[in-house]
Amino acid sequence: MARRGGNGNGNGNGPVSQRLAKGASETWTKTQGSQVWTSIFRPGSIFRKGYTDSPRNRSYVIMNSVLYHLHPVKVKRHAVKVSYTLCLGGLSFFLFIILTVTGIFLMFFYRPTAAQAWDDIKTLETSITFGLLIRNMHRWAAHLMVISVFLHMSRVFYHGAYKPPREFNWVVGVVLLLLTLLLSFTGYLLPWDQLSLWAVTVGTNMMGYAPVLGSQVRFVLLGGVDIGTDTLLRWYVLHVLFFPFIIVIFMAIHFWRVRKDGGVSGPL
Numbered sequence: 001m002a003r004r005g006g007n008g009n010g011n012g013n014g015p016v017s018q019r020l021a022k023g024a025s026e027t028w029t030k031t032q033g034s035q036v037w038t039s040i041f042r043p044g045s046i047f048r049k050g051y052t053d054s055p056r057n058r059s060y061v062i063m064n065s066v067l068y069h070l071h072p073v074k075v076k077r078h079a080v081k082v083s084y085t086l087c088l089g090g091l092s093f094f095l096f097i098i099l100t101v102t103g104i105f106l107m108f109f110y111r112p113t114a115a116q117a118w119d120d121i122k123t124l125e126t127s128i129t130f131g132l133l134i135r136n137m138h139r140w141a142a143h144l145m146v147i148s149v150f151l152h153m154s155r156v157f158y159h160g161a162y163k164p165p166r167e168f169n170w171v172v173g174v175v176l177l178l179l180t181l182l183l184s185f186t187g188y189l190l191p192w193d194q195l196s197l198w199a200v201t202v203g204t205n206m207m208g209y210a211p212v213l214g215s216q217v218r219f220v221l222l223g224g225v226d227i228g229t230d231t232l233l234r235w236y237v238l239h240v241l242f243f244p245f246i247i248v249i250f251m252a253i254h255f256w257r258v259r260k261d262g263g264v265s266g267p268l
């Protein structure tokens with residue numbers, strides 16, 4: 001039988017499968033040469049290929065990755081021992097993340113007015129899917145954060161890590177402790193139940209007895225002379241916006257200082 005044009009399909013370029021394979025291989029070569037590809041799979045990337053494992057290349061991997069670069073390229077052996085820091089600083093930060101995520105969830109269902117706040121909390125617990133769980137996660141994480149920040153401070157004190165060159169970071173830490181307590185206290189009023197009301201009444205009354213500016217501070221915090229809707233709105237804004245914003249700035253300074261002071265302090 002007579003055959004047409006060499007390979008039998010009439011156009012001289014081989015069977016369809018061969019042409020497809022050729023096309024695929026050309027596309028693959030083109031992709032690998034593209035700017036996007038080479039910017040991701042470049043030397044130093046965690047997706048590197050054919051990259052020899054040397055101390056220098058390992059450093060590149062850390063420095064060139066947006067996530068890894070948050071860690072120092074090298075850490076001292078004692079610093080990665082869990083028994084040294086007990087990871088209490090990291091745990092405090094982790095709890096802060098949990099609080100942020102669960103807090104955002106709660107904000108979808110909570111309105112900070114005297115008429116609605118308590119009802120919203122009850123609805124959240126009884127009618128919203130996962131509402132009770134998320135509320136309790138937020139509450140427990142808040143308690144645990146106060147405890148873990150305090151234990152972290154005790155650990156730092158025990159190891160004498162407040163001494164130069166870390167004295168500035170100790171002061172930043174004191175501000176962080178204060179902000180953690182303020183976040184806890186402002187959150188306490190939000191359920192608008194008897195416990196919150198009287199706890200805040202007692203707290204702000206105590207402030208009123210402070211010398212010189214006591215009554216003015218009390219007035220500003222209550223948004224009036226008595227505890228009421230204005231107080232609730234004021235504390236809500238402080239709790240969900242003002243203090244979180246300030247604490248994030250101080251945390252960034254704190255972590256940056258840990259790195260600048262030569263990483264975690266040496267063992268005793």
Ligand code: HEM
Nearest residue numbers: 085088089090092093153156161170173174176177264265
């Ligand atoms: C929101 C609260 C805080 C967070 C998230 C936090 C986080 C951290 C982290 C992750 C470290 C690295 C080492 C480690 O985990 O121990 C650290 C170190 C340190 N923190 Fe904090 N911290 C907080 C509060 C405090 C407080 C209250 C103090 C002291 C008053 C403090 C003082 C220090 C000091 C001096 C270091 C250096 C320790 C060393 O080099 O051994 N921090 N912090």
